[in-house]
Amino acid sequence: MIDKLEFFIALAREEHFGRAAERCGVTQPTLSAGIKQLEDQLGVMLVKRGSRFQGLTPEGAQVLAWARRIVGDTRAMKEEMRAAKIGLTGHIRIAAIPTALAMVARLTTPFREKHPGVTFSILSRTSIEVLTLLGNFDIDAGITYLDNEPLGRVASVPLYNERYQLITAVGTPYSDRDHVSWAEVSRLPLCLLTPDMQNRRIIDQHLAEAGVQVRPTLESNSMIVLFSHIRTGKWSSIMPLNLTETFGFSEPIRSIPIVDPDARHTVGLVAAPRQPQTPLVSALLDEAMTLASDFRQER
Structure with missing residues (x-):
């Protein structure tokens, strides 16, 4: 069922069957069939159907929240088992507001010195895009303002x-x-x-x-x-x-x-409010707390 939930999350994000299929690396008929099978398994319609994507049904919106949680927990479980077997490895995706980009190296550099098997992608995004990407599992963490506009439910570490x-x-x-x-x-x-x-x-x-x-x-x-x-x-x-x-x-x-x-x-690191966090995100939050302490001492 996990692959079908990932199809559904991609469709909700892209709002287009073709783009969602491309994101998932499958054909459009495969994606459409997977979502239809998910609807049959759950016994509800998830997507308003027509010649093109017309939105989610009310039941679809409810299932989307569950799908994000289940897929996130599944990824966390896989990552934790990999870390237990071979140590902390993998790829961390971070989106940061433009004014914070210059300090990201102070987070990623000591992190990678401790965990050389980890690689990074750093994106420049608006604060709204940071939260959207985080909610859609397109990034693992973000760096954004914590105290000016609503954040919603996130785990956060104030940095400076x-x-x-x-x-x-x-x-x-x-x-x-x-x-x-x-x-x-x-x-x-x-x-x-x-x-x-x-x-x-x-x-x-x-x-x-x-x-x-x-x-x-x-x-x-x-x-x-x-x-x-x-x-x-x-x-x-x-x-x-x-x-x-x-x-x-x-x-x-x-x-x-x-x-x-x-x-x-206040600018800080944000992550999805998941417990337990994935080993990568948990280690990144710990590194952020160390960096926050460094900033306080500098001031």
Whole structure:
């Protein structure tokens, strides 16, 4: 039944029989037959049928929650047995918000030194995409904000507090200041992340609290694009302190604290709320707690 449940999860995720079959590595007739057999076994209709996918039935939505739980537990059991036999090995998939990407190496590097049989995939995603991928079993863990927008049911480890800096070239307004206010920052030509990024929504929120609105002169979902424009001396940006520390800005770029208020938001590791966790995810959560302790000592 497990393979049929995986077919059903893929169909719910892709909302298209052909794409779901491709994701599962089977033909579309094989996937359709598997889901029909699952319906026969359970005695309920799971999918609204027509010439194309039309959604899940109410019973299908209930079964989907069970399917995710059963498939997740099955994968965890297999991984635990493999770990008991040959040690911790396998592949960990992590999705992180763009502003946290620079610190992921501080998590993955010591982890792999302890467990050399483990490999990683790291994806850049919005905070909403991180949670969606986690719920669909497309990633094993995510790194995202913990305290700004609803997370739903997840296991989490707070890592660090994100604080905000004006990043600007020497010679631009405020570049000689020790600190600036959110209202002052609003007067500069800014390049910022796109509105689908939670970091941008946080920045917009603090600017609004300062009584100002900003229309950026450039938006991108890539931090590299923002960095390259700041270096021209024609744009400034607002970025987290931990990111600026990682990249080690030097002349002619300055990193200036933004105050009034000195805003802080918590970033952490999230995983599905499963007990027991898979051995890989459990070890990753332990490594995250060690990293969180390191961040606290640095502050």
